[in-house]
Amino acid sequence: MNPMKNLSVIRKLVQITAFIFFVYGGTLTGYYLADKVTGALPALSCAYDMQGSDLCTLIPFQHQMDHRLGEAIAGGGNLMMGLMPTLITLGTFLILFVFLNKAFCGWICPLGTFQELLHNLGQKLGLRRRESLDQGLVHRMRPVKWLILLLLVFGFPLMTGIGWVNHDLGDPFCRICPSRILTTLATGDSSQLYLDNANTTTLVLSLIADFMFGLMIALSLTIRQPFCRTCPMLALHAVFRKLGLLRLVKNATPRCDRCGLCAKACPMDISEIHTEMQRRDVTFEDCTLCGRCVEFCPYKDVLQLKYAMIPVFSADPAYFKPRKRAQRNWEQNSLLSILKSGHATLKPKQS
Amino acid sequence: MNANIYPAAFVLMFCFMMPAPDVVAQTAAKPGSGPEHTAEQHRRGPKKIALTDSKGAVARLWKPDLTTLPLTVEHGNITLPRTGVDNYHAVVVEKDRVDLKEVLIRYEYMHGKPSGHSTSELTAAEKTPFEIVPDPVPREHQHYRSDQRWRFFLRFKGTPAAGIPVTLETSHGTRVNAVSDSEGEFSLHIPDDFPDLKEGERDKRTAEFSISAETKDNGILYRTMLSAEYRVNPSHWQSSGLGVAVTGFGMLAGVLLGSIGLTETKRKAR
DSSP: OOGOOOHHHHHHHHHHHHHHHHHHHHHHOOOSGGGSSSBSEEEEEEOOOOOSOOOOOOOHHHHHHIIHHHHHHHHHHHHHHHHHHHHHHHHHHHHHHHHHTHIIIIIIHHHHHHHHHHHHHHHHHHHOOOOOHHHHHHHHHHHHHHHHIIIIIHHHHHHHHHHHGOOOGGSSSHOOHHHHHHHHHHHOOOSSSSOEEEESSHHHHHHHHHHHHHHHHHHHHHHTTTGGGOHHHHHHHHHHHOOOOOEEEOOGGGGGGTHHHHHHTTTTTTTTTHOOOOOOOOOOOOOOOOHHHTTTOOSTTTEEETTTTEEEEEOOHHHHHHHOOOOOOOOHHHHHHHEEEEEHSOOOOOO | OOOOOOOGGOOOOOOEEEEEEHHHTOOOOOOOOOOEEETTTTTOHHHHHEESOTTTTEEEEOTTOOOEEEEEHHHEEEEEEEOBEEEEEEEEEEEESEEEEEEEEEEEEEOOOOOOOOOOHHHHHHHHHSEEEESOOOTTTTTTTTEEEEEEEEETTEEOSSEEEEEEETTTEEEEEEEETSEEEEEEEEEEOOOOOOOOOOEEEEEEEEEEEEEEEEEEEEEEEEEEEOOOOOGEEEHHHHHHHHHHHHHHHHHHHHHHHHHHHHHHOO
């Protein structure tokens, strides 16, 4: 298969370009926060990265809950003035979000790209990977991202601003976010990988951050997108997914009952893509619009990525067959298989 | 160009900047005797600057859009007015005599509506003939901290000033020297000189440093100073080694979780 006709290859190129731009692009756009592209990116590009070209929208949200809305509530000030910065950030986020919808996760997010690259590394090392997580586990994990969004992005920062909790809970999500550690390390800055003894709050938050960073690295080698499943950005996207121009659309046929290849291909283990037979818009809350389900759907036009109702990529048996072959070849060529074949050739033939 | 340094002899000197209610209680900070104060979160009150000798001083406030406001010096104090604009502003205080031109510059973050201008525009603007320019100014939510190295450059009449000795002096009395290179650039290590630091305990104290240089041109002596606040380096209560160790434990847990999962998968397959 021509790699330039392979959606996964195209996506990988976009992801790597986006990674380089958002992690190192500050050298082009500028060093200061005023130089950043939007300041409300719908992807985990970290403001702690001094070479970054943009920063994720979760940072201003936490900051505004703490220092604007929370302080306005505590001080009996004008609530509308306290809320205005959050509304401006939300507006900026939505302007961007409308263009790509949840594809910011599947195509742009540096942390998502990192996890995918690690998974590819696991494949190439010949590590035994789990194709899909247990559906019970997947369903149990789904509320976690909502809890993190409500508590760590909005709840605790707001309570900090009001004065109910200590200031170290003013930006709790940033303090545990693996992207903060990853993107700073990627620029050669190790200052964000630390255990903070200042008080119990900082100790607990830094313990969680470091442990989760290590956990994510190890799990990514064998499990697809482990952190993404609990990411509050995914939850924030889910709230506004009906506004995005890019959608995953399903034209179900009775054959969908028997196949299930789409769910198997999904890196987020969304089994509903396979089982949903009524709804046409199947951009589920965990979907990252990566398009893998469309790639691995063998039936013509059953799954489609549509942009403003115009199909931009559709399931097609003519694409599916070479794509499946290419995937098989990709998975077979691992370090372990090379070592095994080398070992086999070195073995003396027995008469 | 003359390159003798007498930073202690500077007539013009910033004490420190604080919200207005606090500054009244403070005394003039000279190197070695500087008061320390706790870094409050998001100080939003009007800021005041105290000058040790304000006679003949002319002060201006450079906004992020490079427009300037005249500042009034009253009884040796300058109160910075709210500009309603977010981002760094530059306070420039000058004393101009026939044979001596002195200037003191300080970059201060002020809160308000987004300015839409980068701080790089403010640092690039020629605010005075002889100027120490931070390269870069600490970004929002970043601060000068002890035990850190920062870059600066010297600019004289719009061109890099090479080979000029510069001195950093902290309010704790520590002095560090450097010389600007052919591009006018130099870097300085901010000393870790907060007294009575307790390892493992967070310390929110702040102190002041000033960087000074002088040069002579056409019989006129130019003295310049850049002042700023610095804080205690968090490495005193943050451990990188333990951070790496905890990350290692996380990786180990990930490997174990992955292998348990694989065993379950294999069992199910059987």
